[in-house]
Amino acid sequence: MTLTGALESGPQVPADERVIDVRDLRMRYGTKDVLHGVSFAARSGEVLALLGPNGAGKTTTIEILEGFRMRSSGEVTVLGVDPAKAGEAWRAQVGVVLQSWRDHGKWQVRELLGHLGRYYRRFSTDRKTRPWPVDDLLDVVGLTAAAATRVQRLSGGQRRRLDVAIGIVGRPDLLFLDEPTVGFDPAARREFHDLVHRLTDVDDTTILLTTHDLDEAEKLADRILILNGGHIIADGSADDLSRRVAGESEIRWSRDGQRFVHSAANPTPFVRELLLQHGDAVEDLEVRRNSLEDTYMRLVADTEGSAR
Amino acid sequence: MIETLRVGAARGLIELRQTLTNSQDLWGYFFPSVGLLITLFFTNDAKVPGTTFSLGAATLPSSIGMLLAFGGLLTIAQYLVVEREDGTLLRAKATPYGMTGYLVGKVVMIGGMTIFSVLVVLIPGLFLVDGVQVDLGGILTLVWLLPLAVVATMPIGAAIGSMLENPRLLGLVMLPIFGLVAISGIFYPITGMPGWLQAVGQLFPIYWLGLGMRSVFLPDALASVELGDSWRHLETFGVLAVWAVLGLLVAPVLMRRMARRESGSAVAARRERALATVGR
Numbered sequence: 001m002t003l004t005g006a007l008e009s010g011p012q013v014p015a016d017e018r019v020i021d022v023r024d025l026r027m028r029y030g031t032k033d034v035l036h037g038v039s040f041a042a043r044s045g046e047v048l049a050l051l052g053p054n055g056a057g058k059t060t061t062i063e064i065l066e067g068f069r070m071r072s073s074g075e076v077t078v079l080g081v082d083p084a085k086a087g088e089a090w091r092a093q094v095g096v097v098l099q100s101w102r103d104h105g106k107w108q109v110r111e112l113l114g115h116l117g118r119y120y121r122r123f124s125t126d127r128k129t130r131p132w133p134v135d136d137l138l139d140v141v142g143l144t145a146a147a148a149t150r151v152q153r154l155s156g157g158q159r160r161r162l163d164v165a166i167g168i169v170g171r172p173d174l175l176f177l178d179e180p181t182v183g184f185d186p187a188a189r190r191e192f193h194d195l196v197h198r199l200t201d202v203d204d205t206t207i208l209l210t211t212h213d214l215d216e217a218e219k220l221a222d223r224i225l226i227l228n229g230g231h232i233i234a235d236g237s238a239d240d241l242s243r244r245v246a247g248e249s250e251i252r253w254s255r256d257g258q259r260f261v262h263s264a265a266n267p268t269p270f271v272r273e274l275l276l277q278h279g280d281a282v283e284d285l286e287v288r289r290n291s292l293e294d295t296y297m298r299l300v301a302d303t304e305g306s307a308r
Numbered sequence: 309m310i311e312t313l314r315v316g317a318a319r320g321l322i323e324l325r326q327t328l329t330n331s332q333d334l335w336g337y338f339f340p341s342v343g344l345l346i347t348l349f350f351t352n353d354a355k356v357p358g359t360t361f362s363l364g365a366a367t368l369p370s371s372i373g374m375l376l377a378f379g380g381l382l383t384i385a386q387y388l389v390v391e392r393e394d395g396t397l398l399r400a401k402a403t404p405y406g407m408t409g410y411l412v413g414k415v416v417m418i419g420g421m422t423i424f425s426v427l428v429v430l431i432p433g434l435f436l437v438d439g440v441q442v443d444l445g446g447i448l449t450l451v452w453l454l455p456l457a458v459v460a461t462m463p464i465g466a467a468i469g470s471m472l473e474n475p476r477l478l479g480l481v482m483l484p485i486f487g488l489v490a491i492s493g494i495f496y497p498i499t500g501m502p503g504w505l506q507a508v509g510q511l512f513p514i515y516w517l518g519l520g521m522r523s524v525f526l527p528d529a530l531a532s533v534e535l536g537d538s539w540r541h542l543e544t545f546g547v548l549a550v551w552a553v554l555g556l557l558v559a560p561v562l563m564r565r566m567a568r569r570e571s572g573s574a575v576a577a578r579r580e581r582a583l584a585t586v587g588r
Contacts (some may be wrong), residue, residue, distance in 0.1 A: 042552075068572065098398070102395055103395040106323075106326045115322065119405055121311070193367070
């Protein structure tokens, strides 16, 4: 496979199912190119994770798609409209959760969700009643007990859950999540993952998220995009990606109370040989292919090597 | 449109309630009020030069004019700068019709705040000074003067707020405005100023708002100590209307530019810069 230049993702998603369609997107600040021809697409109900090192262009990409930033060139269509020219009806279909919010500190949680929900009322349709009723929403994000709390008194994790609640109060068709689980404890993270699954299963919401947590990307995303140095260097499911990178699998087992580890490019012959020799004496046998982390490190390192 | 106005008004009322039930904000209303009342108390026995009328009684309406100008010019600029930094404006931008709702809310909230800050001076002030009165003509003047005061100051304040990237620059705007108060005949008749300062003072809305308020609350005989021996309603209307037109032309352009530039990374960058300065 090639790891350089733009990947043609077109064939993967039929044109009429594209909620996000980005072709040859370029962004230049002054004389510095930040995005060099990024192309990808997302279909309805899909969860897409955008990974990449800091400075890879993730935030720039997501801000262009959110309609918050003008691009230098390229074609971008989000929910059938160019976000640079989109109106208020388009805005009502899009939910945005950014990395750091400190707004509305004096408001109570319920008051704020109720108020922001009212902006979406006129965009209610038969298919989707908007906004999300406040009590249900509080329950879904686990903030019922904090409903009467002032926003500035929330803990970091509660604040983040409020941000997610505000992002989905209009029941968006497309949701942008920028590092959504930073500051979550493991239980809150698990609940958040359940929420994401609920959004995609029940509401058919399309989600584009950025994260540095590769475990999270693997759990949540149907498809992973890796952005590095302004290029998309990989586009596929976690399995696709790990298959693309020639790597070694790790085989662990124990015998007579002793633990063993072995690496092999192709684990099958090794395991067969192992079992032939020792039979049932082999215990706790585990074969692990490249983790997403290994794949990611490898892909990023390879493109950085070829760029230099 | 009606729906947006309704949501925006609801927003303004919620925020007004928040500010009026918050001890820190209430201190902000009462502190200048106490200062003004002390001034009134000590100037009540002094006379407006050339008359036997209490200087304190003349200062009361003038300071109400000043409070109106502060409400329109400074308060909205402050909110725009602070709420741009904390992400409130970006939140509005991410919401359908959110920017319009935000602005309607701010007008309602600041209107309410200004009325409140006027009342906390006016009500005790009426007990402190002698000679203040309102007749039917005065009420009719208020009917055109108050809305005009709002349109003449708020767009200018919003334009100032849109131009300032950094809350620390707000101080730079406060200084010239306090300077204008000093030469606008609020605490001492403008007729005592040198001619060129009188001219400068008359370019800005603060003088005219003070004059308008004096014409509402003071006996007509007092017009004789004003410039031109008259309340000059026509000129008041004219100057304020020019500011209103100017503000309405400039503010939307600057605000649209400001809104266009808002993004998550812009908010994050501003936050980092603020943290870096705090650490120093």
